[in-house]
Amino acid sequence: MSDYSAVAEQFITYYYNTFDSNRQGLSGLYRPTSLLTFESTQTQGSADITEKLVSLPFQKVEHQVATKDAQPLPGGSGIVVLVTGALKVDDSPAPLSFAQTFILLPEGGSYFVAHDIFKLVYPA
């Protein structure tokens, strides 16, 4: 685990690019045990999570990452990631502020998202 921060950065870039361009493409990041908490609803498993993300009722979405931080998890192989930023949905003029926490765990030579906790944190 020499460079967890680099892994985290790669992950963040990939995650939000994919989210903003092709949500379906996120399915590979999750496993059957993965948990997504989107606002106050919880979804488990890659298929359901992907469905949830895809079904979010907006056409265009753009994440603007303002902060990112990461720490290696105890045991040395996982990573905890905290991201905050703004979310522009469709043509809505006011971006929404969000905070998102990920738990990334290794699998084979790569990582998957064990936990994904998303929250809007500012009154629109």
Add this chain to the structure above:
Amino acid sequence: MTGRSSLPANLGRNRAGGGIQKRRQSARLDREGDLDMSGQAPTGPRARPISGAKPRPARSNTAPGQKPETGPSKGFRPVRSNARHPVGTVNGIKQPAGGFIEMKVSGWKDLKATNSETILFLERRLKEKLRRVRPVGDNIMFQVPLVKVPTILEFDGIKFAGGNLRIQPVNELPASIQAAIKPTVDRSEEAQQLASLLKNVLQSRYVAASKMLDLSALGTHPQLQGSGFFDQDSTRAKMFPAMMKVADEQFTNRAEKRDSVVSVNLASNTLNDISMVASLAATFPELKNLSLENNNITTFKQLEPWRFKFRKLEQLLLTGNPITQLPNYREDCRKWWKSLIMLDNVYYPDPPPASKNDHSAGPGSFPPMPLMIQPSGVIDDQDHTNEFLSTFFPAFDTDRKLCVQTFYNNQSMFSISVNVSAPRLSGDTKHNIQKWDSYIPKSRNMVRLRNPTAIKDRCAKGPTAIQKIWDTLPRTFHDVTDPLKWNYDSKNISYEDTVGMLLTVHGEYEEPENVAMEGVASKRSFTRTFLVVPNGAGGYLVRRDMLLVRAYGGSSAWQAETLLPQPAAPQAAPEQAANAPPQQIAVLDPKEQMLQMIQQLMSQTGLTPKFAEMCLEQTGWDLAKAMQAFNEATDPVLGRCIIYPDGCFKQQNDNALFYINPDGLMDKLPNSAFVCTNNAIYTYQASVTTNNTTVGAGPEGGPQGVVEPEGFPTQTTGSTVVNVEPCVEITLEDAPY
């Protein structure tokens, strides 16, 4: 034992020995109160024979000149000869019409004052000499002329030696006297003003969202402060029972009380005991959360009236009272209130015994605890989460060194990042501060920080390194008592050898030493992610801690979830469909949907987020109805205001709120009213009211009121002037949402 020497200190023994009880007399002896003074056997047929009772000393001990009717009490009170009203009970003196009635006074027994002092005090205050004074059980019995009863009852609840004396008739009063009592109270203008005032205070202190009656620090409440209730103990002693009574009157039945008030906060009222508020247990017997924080309760005796009351009490706060120092304090509390789950924000290790009637009790299904952090996300392990959060943040605030030693070990990591681009809560310049000097040097935001060495260095590992960063950060205050300020998710997490909780917490804190504006402590919003594992000793170990600080953005982003019942999917109003871009109708989830509706209403009405949310809430999250309500609620007198079932909000640029006595506006507004003007009242927040304040507004175009130096708007340009009194300004935070 002589009448003179048998001083109050002996009372307890006397009671135990029954020597005084022996003289308990039936009313039959009223007119001949002296008869038994000789200490001979009771003469009345209804008098109880008490075995082993010793005859009282003969009256020959009475000092020369002493009025004979003091005889019965001479065992426990000094001889007096200066009673102002030598009630005509002595033989030969005419008796007052209606005869005498037996009264009793209680409430002194836990106090330091002796019986004789109590009686002397009473006589002084009542300006009435008490006949046949004697202790019976926990009471002092005495007799007074019937005609004096109404006067004497006015002193019921009088403050004495740190407690309140309960003065009651022993038997039911004759109807004639009852009639004399009731009108006296009702007619009293003062009493009505008092009731009205207390009702106002209650309404302003009711937090609907958490169903909490916040009666904390009433001494500083602007309305009460001006009223003189806290000027002296005696008036204060009246205020609390009156407040309890008014509170009781707000509800028609027990279910209504239970559904409306879950928590009561009596913190910081300098209570020495709870006698003044004892009736709370009768009014809200099913209370779940109770705070007596920062009072002066030293022993369980002072809580006695509530012993075994509040049978559903789950959370009690007594921190800041000397009683918490008693040995076995926690155990004893649990004995008195068996349903307690948590005391002073610390859980009892074992759940309370299951109650047959209470389905909500029991581990795993803890009810909401409005006095502390309240979850609104997904919570896997409620009790551990609550316990950790409610112990961690106070520790972090008060003693970071201790905090790091308690919760962190050599493997623990901490890092902080700052989001300087997050929006501030619009309109709130008071708390907001956009200076980040004290945070930036430690910020590990990898969007900005590109140097790998710096990235590595700014992740602190181990207590020493963590403490070093913490030392550079401003002091903080996280209010764990206000559930509305918090939101968190808690996940059980397990991988490899690690089993613990993943917590993401969203909230706010103050920086007590950092002043934003107007002397108000600045606020920040934060998100903090913890990985917490058991420390092996019953506590918690923070393995990972990531703190994100941003500008203060308020908490309404998640209040929508906690406050609102899950709304029916909002109907897109026709107007909305016509006016809004189509893609905005298709919104995210209900929460997101609501946020967007709030935004739309804001843009169409100029309402602030909070008020827009309230308006939507009141109209069932129907934007069209909300708009309609907004327009229709424009009051011709007060200008633009939105009237809610329980009050009125007039919103103007979020600058100020006025609480208006409902009496003054009964014709115009239902019940209570909140009015917000567009003047710079902000600086007068929480100022004290004056009477006869005039609030008015032009009939068209909203209020053009002027803020007077006292902080009250007056308006004379309009055709109608509404007289309002009293008018108290309250802060946004005080508003009941």
